[in-house]
Amino acid sequence: MAELRTEEMILNMGPQHPSTHGVLRLVLTLNGEIVEEVKPVLGYLHRCFEKHAEAMTYPQVIPYTDRMDYLNAMSNELAYVLAVEKLLGIEVPERVEYIRVIMAELQRIASHLVAIGTYGNDSGAMTPFLYCFMDREKVLELFEIVCGARMLYNYIWVGGLSHDITPEFITKTKELVKYLRPRMKMINNLLSYNKIFIERTAKIGILPPEVAINAGVSGPTLRGSGVKYDLRKSDPYSIYNKFDFDICVGTGERGVVGDCWNRYIVRAYEIEQSLRIIEQAIDSIPEGDVQSAVPKRVKPVAGESYVRTESPKGELGYYIISDGSLNPYRVKARSPSFCNISVINQISRGHMIADVVMILGSFDIVLGCIDR
Amino acid sequence: MEINEIYNKLKSVFGEGIGELKTDLPVRPFFFADASKIDAVALFLRDEESMQFDNLSCLSGVDYDKDNLAVVYHLCSYALGHQLVVKCLVPKSDPKIKSVSDVWAAAEWHEREAFDLVGMIFEGNPDLRRILLPEDWEGHPLRKDYKVPEFYNGMKIPY
Numbered sequence: 001m002a003e004l005r006t007e008e009m010i011l012n013m014g015p016q017h018p019s020t021h022g023v024l025r026l027v028l029t030l031n032g033e034i035v036e037e038v039k040p041v042l043g044y045l046h047r048c049f050e051k052h053a054e055a056m057t058y059p060q061v062i063p064y065t066d067r068m069d070y071l072n073a074m075s076n077e078l079a080y081v082l083a084v085e086k087l088l089g090i091e092v093p094e095r096v097e098y099i100r101v102i103m104a105e106l107q108r109i110a111s112h113l114v115a116i117g118t119y120g121n122d123s124g125a126m127t128p129f130l131y132c133f134m135d136r137e138k139v140l141e142l143f144e145i146v147c148g149a150r151m152l153y154n155y156i157w158v159g160g161l162s163h164d165i166t167p168e169f170i171t172k173t174k175e176l177v178k179y180l181r182p183r184m185k186m187i188n189n190l191l192s193y194n195k196i197f198i199e200r201t202a203k204i205g206i207l208p209p210e211v212a213i214n215a216g217v218s219g220p221t222l223r224g225s226g227v228k229y230d231l232r233k234s235d236p237y238s239i240y241n242k243f244d245f246d247i248c249v250g251t252g253e254r255g256v257v258g259d260c261w262n263r264y265i266v267r268a269y270e271i272e273q274s275l276r277i278i279e280q281a282i283d284s285i286p287e288g289d290v291q292s293a294v295p296k297r298v299k300p301v302a303g304e305s306y307v308r309t310e311s312p313k314g315e316l317g318y319y320i321i322s323d324g325s326l327n328p329y330r331v332k333a334r335s336p337s338f339c340n341i342s343v344i345n346q347i348s349r350g351h352m353i354a355d356v357v358m359i360l361g362s363f364d365i366v367l368g369c370i371d372r
Numbered sequence: 373m374e375i376n377e378i379y380n381k382l383k384s385v386f387g388e389g390i391g392e393l394k395t396d397l398p399v400r401p402f403f404f405a406d407a408s409k410i411d412a413v414a415l416f417l418r419d420e421e422s423m424q425f426d427n428l429s430c431l432s433g434v435d436y437d438k439d440n441l442a443v444v445y446h447l448c449s450y451a452l453g454h455q456l457v458v459k460c461l462v463p464k465s466d467p468k469i470k471s472v473s474d475v476w477a478a479a480e481w482h483e484r485e486a487f488d489l490v491g492m493i494f495e496g497n498p499d500l501r502r503i504l505l506p507e508d509w510e511g512h513p514l515r516k517d518y519k520v521p522e523f524y525n526g527m528k529i530p531y
Contacts, residue, residue, distance in 0.1 A: 043504040048489070051513050213426050213450050216478025229450055303399045306446050306457070308429060319432050319444065330514075334430040334446075342481045371504060 008036065011353070015044050019122050019357040022367030026344075026356070033352050038345045042338075045371035053331040058084050058298040059158055061331060066152040068333060069369035071114050074107035074143075075311040077156040080331075082237060083307040083318040084158050087300040095288035096160050097239045102173070102281050103143075103155065104238075105274040109180070110139040111312035112220075112267040112274075115364040119264055120191045122361040123200045128191040135183055138176055145169050159294040165285075173282055177275050184271055192268055193254075201264060202255025205347045205359035209258065215346075216339035219314025220270065221363055224250040224263030231310035243280050245273040260362040267312075267364065299326055313337050313364060333372055337365040373422060373454050375401045381422070386413060402457035407443075410460050411470040411496065417447065417456070418475050424451045428476035433486030435516045441467055441492050462492050471496035489514040 011028045014020040023044035029037040049068065053061045065080045066073040078100055085092065117132030140150045147155045147163050155162050191197055207217070209225040222229060230247040232240040248269035250262025302324040308317040314336030323329040340363045348356050379393045382403075390413070391404035405413050417425040425447040436442035440461045447456040462469050471494040473480040483494040484503040491512030494500055502509065508525070511518055520529060 043502075043506070046504040048504075048513050050489070051518075210426075211477070214477050216428055216476070216482075227450070234453070235455075303396075306400065306430065308448075315429065317430050317446070319430060319446070321434065330432075330434050332430070332432040332434075334432075338481065338485075339478055342478070 006032075013356070015041075020360065020367075021118065021365055024341075024360075024365070024367055024370070026360070028353065028356065030353065035348050035351055035353060035356055038348045038356065040341055040344060043371055045367045047372065049372050050331050050333065053328055055327065057326045058300075058328060061328065062157070063152065063154045065333070066154060067368060068335065068372055069311065069313060069316075069337070069366045070151060071366055072107055072111045072312050072369075073152050074103045074155065075111075075309065075316060077153065078104050078238070079307060079309040079311065079316045080318050080320075081156050081158055082309065083305050083320045084298065084300070086305040086307055087303060087320060087322055088158070088295065088298065090159055090293055090295065092159055092293045093288040093290070094239070094286045096290050096293070098281050098285045099161060099165055099290065100156060101238055101240065101243070102278055102285075103146075105277045105281075106139050106142060106173070108274045108312045109271050110136045111364075112271050113139070115267050115312075116187065116191070116264070119361045119364075120197070122357055123197055125191060125194070125197065128187055131183070131187060131190070135180065138179070142169060142172055142176065145172065157291075157294055158298050160292070161290040164290045170282060170285075173278065177279055177282075180271070180275060184268065188268060192265055198254050198261060201260040201358055201362070204255075204260045204351060204355050205362065206256060207258045207263075207343060207347050211343065211346065212258075215343045217314070217343055218339065219310065219312070219336050220248075220266040221263050221314060221340045223248060223266045224362075225258040226250055226252075226262075231308055231315060235308060237307065237309055240277075243277045245276050248273060260358050263362040270312075297326070300324070308334075311336060313366065313369065314340055335369045335372060337363070337367075337369040338372075341365055341370060373452065375456070378423060378454075378456060379403060381420075382413065382416070385416060389413065400455075400457050402459055404459050404461060407460045407462050407469040409470070410443075410445075410458075411472055411475065413458070414445075414472040414475040417458075423454075424449045425456060426450050428472070428478045428482070429455075431472075431479055431482035431486065433490030433492060433514065435490060435514060436461065439464055441490055443469055443486060443492065445472070467492040468495055469493070473497050488512070491515060 009030045014025040015023040025041040027039040049064045065076040113132040113136040117129040120128035207225050209227045212225045248266050250257050255261040300322045304321040306319045317334035319332040321330040383390050389406040389409040393403045395401040427448045429448045430446040432444045434442045443460045445458045483497050488502040
């Protein structure tokens, strides 16, 4: 029998591919079904928002930050606004801080529900996707009550908020907390502990903790590797130090620490922690005016600030340089997805093509955040 | 470790390679390091027992002033919990700086981004290509003197 001809094959995954969660292109070098190398090609959604920001006043940049990670606009606004407030040196009323934390945690729930739902979808489970989006819609309805927008809010302002919350928002939030707990139990039974799902995700794409820290991986992706690091506790900002919650890490309950399943389950568990924070915050919101500290004109002195926050995807940082004028001199966004995706080559080598889909999904990337 | 201790230790090892410590508020204290020695400084910061800066939180390229670009390193230690800001000035006439991608893997893509948008050359980066803009794009948008080209590959740019 003649010898079989074997050679490496280059396969393009994306930019138009449902499992890349946007317009990401992965160039795979294959040896049969086995992946030898993954080369991500970024930039299909690049808008250079950092350049736009230099031509605007500080408050005008906020809607642009919304569009960075569009599934998670509140956290983006919060990070940017905290950095500007640090430059200005203003203190915001306690009522504002409470509402900001509630919004950020509601947004974390919405973002994690998308992550869980789409990850199920990636692995071929359509039903959890529909359940998750139904529940996420309930969270978005709350945002709609407060500021009228479902996804891109421009809600958190420098020094305050665009609207105060209403009694309707408070009752509906309490209802949501009650509603979501049994729903999460159901989703866990349906997907997280489903044998087929575990077979697809356990022991796939193992990311060792020291590699993760060195590569700047953060958020649930880092905690999936067993590193107990959450900026809300490790480097607290806003008023997170007032609330009682746990840092969820991957424990190897199924599979091994650092694999896809452990990265995934951290998100499912974090929803419960966010609910706990909301429960504690919603009953103790102090009275006050949410716009009392909003400056008429945002004109910080020359200087710079760097603020890191724990967004649902990971460590979101804003580095702002001011030259004392009305426009920022430089705005740099440190996006969590950008750093997280950079380890994909390292942990995908030696796996099958179908596993690359699962590894990519376990990072919970948003291309608006990567490409900025 | 406090910033003063870190600074004094670095100063005693690297001498001239480390500039003056600047502590004017509201900026977090920082110092300039020599662009040609930054790889050694980075390795020291990561491996020295009392510092252990195991994580590069952010690397930003900045068009700093008329003659210089700057690279700003925001470092963080997961092990010890302290943070540090180091800056490097890179002259616009010869924008070369040593890469720290051997020390922190996170730097590789951040350096590519800084090269792409601000245009400094990181010597030693294993894969220094454009990352966000198309490969055949001309110029570096985050330079202050950047002019948006009228056409790209024959297509009109509407801004």
